[in-house]
Amino acid sequence: MAQDKFQGFQVDGPETWTQFHLREFVTKPFGDYDVDIKIECCGVCSSDVHTINGGWGPQHFPLTVGHEIVGRALRVGPKVTLIKEGQRVGVGAQSYSCLECRQCKNNNETYCKKQLDTFGAVWPDTGIVSQGGYSSHVRTHEHWVFPIPDSIPSHIAAPMLCAGITSYSPLVRNGAGPGKKVAIVGLGGLGHFGVMFAKALGAETWVISRTHSKEEDAKKMGADGFLATADKDWNVPHQMTFDLIVSTANNFGDGFDLSAYLSLLDVHGRWISVGFPEEAELKIRPQDLNPNGCLIGASHLGSRKEMLEMFKLVDEKGIRSWVETVPLSAENLSKTVQRLHKNDVRYRFAMVDYDKVFGA
């Protein structure tokens, strides 16, 4: 049987992680539930950097990264019911789970043991390695293909498919809403969505950052308050008043005092981590959790159900990603991942102008 091929910008390994090469690659055979998508744009995620620079360990190279994909459904499999040909759709960081286990049946497919990532995953039947969104096309099971409401431009929708849902899911799963006081730690790509979503869900929303440098941005995003940890006794006036802290912090090293953050939580309040630094360890004494009986957790992406709910909220409230668009090319990908690695971004990148590379 002839193998289907797409084109994409690939990296060959951590030693040359800033070099992208446009090549053909083999994609998995078209399945009954698959959707072929012609890609229009793709958000640039820290996961891309952690993957290609070796920070998250060995990967299958050569590899095309990118998992905040928006495009048009070009072709749908015979059993597809969720997506129509021609529809504008998105694909995020996950592209497979068994859909049969208890987790999958309870809208917890992001915690399925058989989950596969959108790029870099070895497809069990064929051994083919999945390739991401700096490509001409992507082939994805309909469960991980999400219709994008017409009101949301593609480059605005793209970063929501990973960064957005990663911030949205822990908010709704931990009760962010009217009458709740929520803090977002770190105002980066994840954090800026956290602020906008927490506010849109009706919570009193605060930002906690190192300094006041991003305070004005935070207010524009809708934050009700701002705390800078460089300020003396920054946490004291707010102790035991927060219901939820969603942390996007990616550095738990020098000067990171977890107990100061935890002291902000009301009884059984929650600290949920969505940042996954390359090397980091939280050091916790049970005594630090004791004064308020708080809980520490983490959250991984979000379910299809939540993805659709998120886009509905974005549609209804007119939420807009703060995104810098970059025309797709090998050179621009190289510059962009290096800027992201230096944290030179406010607050998200999206690669666009795919038609100039791959045709209309």
Added chain:
Amino acid sequence: MAQDKFQGFQVDGPETWTQFHLREFVTKPFGDYDVDIKIECCGVCSSDVHTINGGWGPQHFPLTVGHEIVGRALRVGPKVTLIKEGQRVGVGAQSYSCLECRQCKNNNETYCKKQLDTFGAVWPDTGIVSQGGYSSHVRTHEHWVFPIPDSIPSHIAAPMLCAGITSYSPLVRNGAGPGKKVAIVGLGGLGHFGVMFAKALGAETWVISRTHSKEEDAKKMGADGFLATADKDWNVPHQMTFDLIVSTANNFGDGFDLSAYLSLLDVHGRWISVGFPEEAELKIRPQDLNPNGCLIGASHLGSRKEMLEMFKLVDEKGIRSWVETVPLSAENLSKTVQRLHKNDVRYRFAMVDYDKVFGA
């Protein structure tokens, strides 16, 4: 105004923590809401040892410890409505909170910022240091005095006032009940209550211990299953099946692999610590919480409401502490705290025969 005095067995400091001296001590003035209790017996808690041997830091010596107190209400203040003279009652580890803050008004008085311990706390108005239950009497605000149902012998009830409620509260606050799978880590004083209460609440109850040495005891307490961490791949068959783990572990050092325990939890399952080792740090990578989105927390004692519910459950289900009784004396207190320090106890001590020391 004349000061009221009681008698008790005091320790003079960490250097001589195994030496007890029977002395008179001054108690706080009798308040409108206070209850004077003639003590019949008192459970021996690890908190006693951590306090007198200096493990929990500086204390106010000389000090009488003991906070699992059962006795008779001898006298009640003019505004007392919860307790009647002559009633058999208990006092646990907490003896004061403001009763006015949001925490207090929501049955979270154990998390009140103004809480005071039953022993070793400096009473704000007078500077008098509270003294514990190896004493003739204790004077306590009615909110922290709990009627003991007639069916429960005093020496059986005593250990429930700290160890019991410490295990009970996290079970009910985290949903232990029919259809839930619960593990208790460590079968000691706290753990043995955890097993009996989780079972009585209707949960499928497992014990996780280092070896199989206590497996027979666990089964007698009602455990449905038993896992020994010394067994190869002990956790593998049970991954992602537990809803709740209540950990009484007091050693997070060599060989303690937190991630192996966390892997047992289903999506958003919870690990709740109730053990408070003298020196311990849990090291957590957010990635360890990620495969199941689990939560880590701690729990501190339990509310008055929960204390009354616990004794109701004990009454209805005929739950019995596994307790070794020891006649009260300076010599026996010395032996008993040393045995507890060596963990030579199955599963709890209670000092009895108070009438032989203090009269009937």
